Amino acid sequence: MFQAKARADILKEVVNVVSTLVDEAKFSMNAEGLTIKAVDPAHIAMVDLTLGKDAFEEFKADEVEIGIDIDKLSQFLKLARSDDIIDLKHDEEKRRLNISVGDITRRMSLIDTTGMSDPKVPSLNLPVTLTVKVDDLVQGIKASETVSDHIALVASPEGFEMTCEGDMDQVNWKKSKKDMESLEAPSSVRSLFPLEYFSNMLKAVPSGSLATMHLGNDYPVRVEFKIAGGKGDVRYLLAPRIESGD
Amino acid sequence: MFQAKARADILKEVVNVVSTLVDEAKFSMNAEGLTIKAVDPAHIAMVDLTLGKDAFEEFKADEVEIGIDIDKLSQFLKLARSDDIIDLKHDEEKRRLNISVGDITRRMSLIDTTGMSDPKVPSLNLPVTLTVKVDDLVQGIKASETVSDHIALVASPEGFEMTCEGDMDQVNWKKSKKDMESLEAPSSVRSLFPLEYFSNMLKAVPSGSLATMHLGNDYPVRVEFKIAGGKGDVRYLLAPRIESGD
Amino acid sequence: MFQAKARADILKEVVNVVSTLVDEAKFSMNAEGLTIKAVDPAHIAMVDLTLGKDAFEEFKADEVEIGIDIDKLSQFLKLARSDDIIDLKHDEEKRRLNISVGDITRRMSLIDTTGMSDPKVPSLNLPVTLTVKVDDLVQGIKASETVSDHIALVASPEGFEMTCEGDMDQVNWKKSKKDMESLEAPSSVRSLFPLEYFSNMLKAVPSGSLATMHLGNDYPVRVEFKIAGGKGDVRYLLAPRIESGD
Numbered sequence: 001m002f003q004a005k006a007r008a009d010i011l012k013e014v015v016n017v018v019s020t021l022v023d024e025a026k027f028s029m030n031a032e033g034l035t036i037k038a039v040d041p042a043h044i045a046m047v048d049l050t051l052g053k054d055a056f057e058e059f060k061a062d063e064v065e066i067g068i069d070i071d072k073l074s075q076f077l078k079l080a081r082s083d084d085i086i087d088l089k090h091d092e093e094k095r096r097l098n099i100s101v102g103d104i105t106r107r108m109s110l111i112d113t114t115g116m117s118d119p120k121v122p123s124l125n126l127p128v129t130l131t132v133k134v135d136d137l138v139q140g141i142k143a144s145e146t147v148s149d150h151i152a153l154v155a156s157p158e159g160f161e162m163t164c165e166g167d168m169d170q171v172n173w174k175k176s177k178k179d180m181e182s183l184e185a186p187s188s189v190r191s192l193f194p195l196e197y198f199s200n201m202l203k204a205v206p207s208g209s210l211a212t213m214h215l216g217n218d219y220p221v222r223v224e225f226k227i228a229g230g231k232g233d234v235r236y237l238l239a240p241r242i243e244s245g246d
Numbered sequence: 247m248f249q250a251k252a253r254a255d256i257l258k259e260v261v262n263v264v265s266t267l268v269d270e271a272k273f274s275m276n277a278e279g280l281t282i283k284a285v286d287p288a289h290i291a292m293v294d295l296t297l298g299k300d301a302f303e304e305f306k307a308d309e310v311e312i313g314i315d316i317d318k319l320s321q322f323l324k325l326a327r328s329d330d331i332i333d334l335k336h337d338e339e340k341r342r343l344n345i346s347v348g349d350i351t352r353r354m355s356l357i358d359t360t361g362m363s364d365p366k367v368p369s370l371n372l373p374v375t376l377t378v379k380v381d382d383l384v385q386g387i388k389a390s391e392t393v394s395d396h397i398a399l400v401a402s403p404e405g406f407e408m409t410c411e412g413d414m415d416q417v418n419w420k421k422s423k424k425d426m427e428s429l430e431a432p433s434s435v436r437s438l439f440p441l442e443y444f445s446n447m448l449k450a451v452p453s454g455s456l457a458t459m460h461l462g463n464d465y466p467v468r469v470e471f472k473i474a475g476g477k478g479d480v481r482y483l484l485a486p487r488i489e490s491g492d
Numbered sequence: 493m494f495q496a497k498a499r500a501d502i503l504k505e506v507v508n509v510v511s512t513l514v515d516e517a518k519f520s521m522n523a524e525g526l527t528i529k530a531v532d533p534a535h536i537a538m539v540d541l542t543l544g545k546d547a548f549e550e551f552k553a554d555e556v557e558i559g560i561d562i563d564k565l566s567q568f569l570k571l572a573r574s575d576d577i578i579d580l581k582h583d584e585e586k587r588r589l590n591i592s593v594g595d596i597t598r599r600m601s602l603i604d605t606t607g608m609s610d611p612k613v614p615s616l617n618l619p620v621t622l623t624v625k626v627d628d629l630v631q632g633i634k635a636s637e638t639v640s641d642h643i644a645l646v647a648s649p650e651g652f653e654m655t656c657e658g659d660m661d662q663v664n665w666k667k668s669k670k671d672m673e674s675l676e677a678p679s680s681v682r683s684l685f686p687l688e689y690f691s692n693m694l695k696a697v698p699s700g701s702l703a704t705m706h707l708g709n710d711y712p713v714r715v716e717f718k719i720a721g722g723k724g725d726v727r728y729l730l731a732p733r734i735e736s737g738d
Binding site: 318321322325348349350351352353354355 | 631632634660661
Binding site: 079 | 382385388389418419420421425
């Protein structure tokens with residue numbers, strides 16, 4: 001059993017986060033709320049999202065997993081204004097999610113979840129932790145997009161920088177420790193990442209919020225941020241690209 | 247002879263209504279105002295628009311018919327702000343419409359009207375009449391657009407609904423009688439329509455206004471609404487698609 | 493040596509003006525400011541832009557010429573708000589322009605200027621001089637764009653008009669002398685120009701400003717206007733198209 005009401009803008013945040021990596025996702029419900037874990041088709045990135053039941057206007061659920069076409073959900077939410085209340089009801093018999101706003105109801109066929117993987121979020125020892133304003137980061141990412149396909153994240157006890165080296169040009173974004181929300185860096189680390197993935201992830205963070213990053217040396221990055229006004233948590237994990245020696 | 251001045255926003259409403267069905271149209275003028283009747287190339291839908299002379303700032307006309315390229319007229323009107331006054335003058339000798347706004351005049355070649363049909367609006371016995379807010383309807387139509395190519399309009403003494411059934415999903419929009427502006431339904435009726443035509447028609451209704459629909463059982467729908475702040479009338483007629491029994 | 497700071501909106505105006513004709517341009521600096529002269533690849537139009545050093549927040553330069561990819565500069569400026577201060581520094585050794593806003597720096601490879609021409613602005617005897625509001629002109633140009641590829645500029649002691657003659661339609665834009673900012677026309681003149689060039693030039697003039705045009709009979713047009721709030725000057729020159737006699 002799953003039956004809930006939520007503000008449209010909160011569901012839109014969920015869709016934004018998940019759609020950066022997958023077209024279809026398994027929504028896992030239990031009495032405490034909603035969890036979505038998904039890995040992108042190329043197995044380069046992972047998302048782990050939890051939305052507590054207090055992020056909803058109403059929420060009732062047994063343990064249940066439903067497979068949702070993210071694009072259809074997104075289309076439907078575009079009909080709603082931010083503060084519209086969306087009604088969600090799982091029709092177990094017909095294997096559908098009935099989703100309503102105002103006078104409109106869409107009865108959406110669910111996707112079979114048996115083939116969907118159940119990704120385990122690896123526990124990683126990432127020595128550096130830092131927090132910055134996401135809007136600042138996104139400016140740096142936009143400046144990098146025309147220069148190269150990869151971006152290096154570099155942290156040291158003094159600060160944090162993102163560097164993008166193309167054949168012709170170079171883009172550098174840099175914050176010293178005093179201009180950051182927080183920085184714990186016992187040593188200097190550097191890892192290289194596919195820019196498009198990193199860009200899509202950061203652009204899914206609600207504007208105006210903070211992002212916390214955990215970094216190592218040639219290691220994955222873990223990006224953490226809040227959604228639903230603090231009532232939801234997102235963790236993205238992105239695999240590094242090992243730099244060739246040439 | 248035809249010579250008139252009109253606010254740009256009123257002419258834009260006329261263009262919006264007519265361009266949903268045809269690229270070229272015959273504008274028929276007489277002392278009382280302007281009439282446009284047109285049938286789409288597939289003969290599925292018809293429009294019948296009248297704009298009284300009091301919808302114009304100035305209006306002088308003998309009985310005259312001129313063939314207009316709707317797209318050119320639309321392009322020209324895009325140069326004008328809503329409250330700009332558009333000057334229209336028929337140059338009979340050169341077979342042109344001279345249209346001006348501010349310092350700009352376009353002398354537009356007219357289209358030969360001899361080949362244009364003169365559609366007769368059929369008189370139909372449509373038992374159900376209902377009135378709803380067009381913006382509500384348009385929301386329901388948008389929700390339907392990704393689900394199927396057809397939409398069923400269903401009215402009963404209790405209310406009115408639009409239903410769209412796809413292979414996978416179903417969209418339903420529903421108003422009960424008490425939430426409608428009016429509903430006269432001696433019996434229950436249902437007709438199926440091509441969604442794209444219906445959608446284009448309803449999107450041409452000025453936002454914020456009411457649409458009146460006349461419905462029967464597997465019969466055409468007639469959609470009526472006002473333009474030009476009440477000084478113009480539009481009737482659309484759309485043929486049903488007969489539902490196959492499978 | 494070249495090192496400067498400028499508001500983003502002023503640099504955006506420079507980019508707008510130059511990008512109408514070329515993708516790459518030679519920026520010539522000396523102690524007084526910046527000059528850009530360029531000819532389009534088809535040798536139909538020329539731009540001559542000067543930006544005095546007082547248009548900058550800070551400006552220090554020896555005589556130096558640097559070749560800039562206009563598109564890259566434009567991309568970078570899109571990251572900045574109008575009132576952001578852009579920092580420019582020529583790295584002579586690495587042959588780069590380092591350009592910064594906020595936390596972001598792009599180190600941009602310069603383009604070799606040896607192949608770039610050094611156009612001489614011809615001195616022309618253009619008998620007619622007139623000044624009009626650029627926004628008015630742009631409306632007339634937009635009205636013309638769908639009608640023909642060429643536009644005729646016609647001035648007489650009574651006024652100024654632009655005429656565009658297509659196979660079917662004709663667009664005319666007309667100002668009488670009393671509605672213009674100024675008009676000095678000892679005689680009547682007429683020249684025909686490629687509409688796309690003329691349109692791109694006029695659309696690069698900052699909205700709300702005045703454009704002065706110098707015209708002759710089957711002669712080039714010179715369009716002059718101010719940028720940077722009056723601290724920069726632009727002259728465009730556009731070759732006429734000789735009208736065939738048919």
